[in-house]
Amino acid sequence: MRRLKLVGQGAAIGLVAALLGLLVWKVANQDDPGGVAASFQRGERTPARGFTLDRLDAPGELSLASLRGKVVVLNFWAAWCEPCKREVPLFQAAFERYRGQGVTFLGVDTNDYSGNAKRFLERYGVTYPNVRDRDGAVLRRYGGLPLPRTFVIDRSGYVNGYIFGEVREDALHRAIEEALT
Amino acid sequence: MRFVVAALAVLALAWAPAAAASEDKPTRWELEQEVMCPDCNAPLAQSNGRMAQQLISFIETRIAAGDTKTEIKDKLVAQYGPPILVTPSAPKKRATLADLEDEVMCPVCPGETLEQSSSPAAQQVERFISARIAAGDSKGEIKDKLVAEYGPRILAAPPKEGFDLLAWVLPLVGLLGGALVVGGAAWHWSRRREPAQAGIPLDPELERRLDRELADLD
Numbered sequence: 001m002r003r004l005k006l007v008g009q010g011a012a013i014g015l016v017a018a019l020l021g022l023l024v025w026k027v028a029n030q031d032d033p034g035g036v037a038a039s040f041q042r043g044e045r046t047p048a049r050g051f052t053l054d055r056l057d058a059p060g061e062l063s064l065a066s067l068r069g070k071v072v073v074l075n076f077w078a079a080w081c082e083p084c085k086r087e088v089p090l091f092q093a094a095f096e097r098y099r100g101q102g103v104t105f106l107g108v109d110t111n112d113y114s115g116n117a118k119r120f121l122e123r124y125g126v127t128y129p130n131v132r133d134r135d136g137a138v139l140r141r142y143g144g145l146p147l148p149r150t151f152v153i154d155r156s157g158y159v160n161g162y163i164f165g166e167v168r169e170d171a172l173h174r175a176i177e178e179a180l181t
Numbered sequence: 182m183r184f185v186v187a188a189l190a191v192l193a194l195a196w197a198p199a200a201a202a203s204e205d206k207p208t209r210w211e212l213e214q215e216v217m218c219p220d221c222n223a224p225l226a227q228s229n230g231r232m233a234q235q236l237i238s239f240i241e242t243r244i245a246a247g248d249t250k251t252e253i254k255d256k257l258v259a260q261y262g263p264p265i266l267v268t269p270s271a272p273k274k275r276a277t278l279a280d281l282e283d284e285v286m287c288p289v290c291p292g293e294t295l296e297q298s299s300s301p302a303a304q305q306v307e308r309f310i311s312a313r314i315a316a317g318d319s320k321g322e323i324k325d326k327l328v329a330e331y332g333p334r335i336l337a338a339p340p341k342e343g344f345d346l347l348a349w350v351l352p353l354v355g356l357l358g359g360a361l362v363v364g365g366a367a368w369h370w371s372r373r374r375e376p377a378q379a380g381i382p383l384d385p386e387l388e389r390r391l392d393r394e395l396a397d398l399d
Contacts, residue, residue: 008362015358022347080301111288111302113309113330135332136288145289 036151037143040159048074048153051138053131056109056117062131064106064153071103071160071179072153073172076139078109079116081147083166088124090169095128098176102155106131110139110147154179207250212240215267216257224267276320281310284337285327294337306335 039046052063064072075091077084095105107130109117114132121130133139143149152161152175161175203211210226216236218228225233225240236257243253257265285306287298295303295310306327313323327335339345383391 004365008365011358078302080305082301111331113305115309116305134330135334137332 035141035143036159037149037162037164040162046159048072048151048157048159049141051133051141053108053133053138056107056114056130056132057121057126058129062106062129067104067106068157069155071155071176073103073105073176074108074151074153075105076108076110076133076142076147076149078112078147079120080112084148085120085124087148087167088120088126090167090172092124092126092128094172094176101180103176103180104128108133108138110134111136152176152179204250207244207253209237209241209244212250212253213237215254216240217265217267219261219265276314276318276323278307278310278314280320281323282307284324285310286335286337288331288335306331
């Protein structure tokens with residue numbers, strides 16, 4: 001009987017230890033709250049966190065690392081996001097204006113139905129590359145919702161500018177010019 | 182109640198002669214629905230190939246010879262094997278938006294299902310589900326397509342695989358463990374109490390007094 005009691009106690013302690021371990025693991029693996037956006041806003045020199053995602057506008061994948069050496073305007077958007085509809089023509093115009101100066105644009109469609117997202121790109125005549133962050137995992141590393149969010153990344157892969165919400169043309173151009181200098 | 186029984190009886194009487202007629206005097210049209218074209222994987226009614234024509238002419242000959250439906254089918258099976266007959270498939274359960282609204286999460290509102298959210302992203306998912314229902318997809322097919330579009334987090338219940346399986350298994354383990362502990366404790370408690378109760382010796386003086394009082398009562 002005493003042995004049975006000891007086994008029971010051991011099992012209970014083991015279960016509690018396993019649950020505690022699970023909790024610690026979950027906390028340790030949680031995304032950094034605020035992500036890249038919060039780090040940049042604290043004034044820290046913030047590297048753009050790498051990712052590789054499926055292309056939305058073409059077959060295959062695209063990684064952020066493959067754009068190293070260029071200034072990258074990274075815009076998180078979705079077809080259901082109203083401000084994203086208003087700002088996308090500004091991105092397309094800026095892409096055409098700066099493309100010969102070592103600047104590229106990368107759209108990240110997030111938490112979105114791919115059919116709607118593709119129609120969005122067609123409707124607004126977007127020609128710069130776009131990728132699909134289907135469950136928002138990359139967006140969370142960059143600060144999460146709400147949308148839109150735009151980061152300007154310098155040639156060495158560090159965040160040089162950040163615009164929260166809908167961009168204005170002058171703010172976008174200024175952020176790109178700063179990253180180019 | 183009597184009315185319902187009578188109505189059912191009338192229906193059965195009306196249906197029985199028709200069913201018997203169909204069995205005894207089958208029509209070509211009926212059998213075209215129930216027999217497969219072996220080389221085009223479709224019922225004869227939907228096939229135009231040479232093989233289908235041959236089978237239809239065989240059926241017509243057998244009907245003219247007075248064979249019953251079962252006899253014709255048996256002859257076809259003897260010649261081509263059981264796959265020649267159309268097997269009735271279970272009807273696909275039709276999904277509804279209401280069915281899925283509490284099983285699918287809003288992709289951008291933490292902890293909220295579609296039912297609880299009116300965000301534009303949730304409305305987009307609802308439109309997607311409605312379009313798939315209109316296209317005739319089952320509930321399972323729609324869920325698979327949602328996972329392909331938005332990832333597994335779109336489902337309210339965690340998937341029964343990988344690490345997420347723990348969410349299903351742990352409560353069961355907890356319940357089972359709890360039941361074992363309670364059962365073990367009850368068993369242990371009853372074993373300790375019974376011998377103690379049986380073994381309590383009565384004070385001899387008290388026993389004698391009890392005997393006397395019982396005798397007085399008699």
